[in-house]
Amino acid sequence: MKTEVFTKGSIIEAYSDYILPYGERPKSIYQFTEDLNTTEQEFYK
Incomplete structure (x- = not known):
């Protein structure tokens, strides 16, 4: 089970960081x- 909670800022x-190397x-x-x-639920929150 995933336990790490992300904020809007950390997901952004x-x-x-994903876009930079992959373009x-x-x-x-x-x-x-x-x-x-x-x-995905955390992402869409």
């Missing part, structure tokens, strides 16, 4: 949240 920062948005929010060790 992680999203930006594109994540293809899947599911995979993006898995990489962050959180859930």
Whole structure:
């Protein structure tokens, strides 16, 4: 079970950190949240 809680700011920062090296948005929010060790529910909150 995932326990780490992300704030809006930390998710935005992680999203930006993803875009910089890959040059594109994540293809899947599911995979993006898995990489962050959180859930899609937390992302959409």
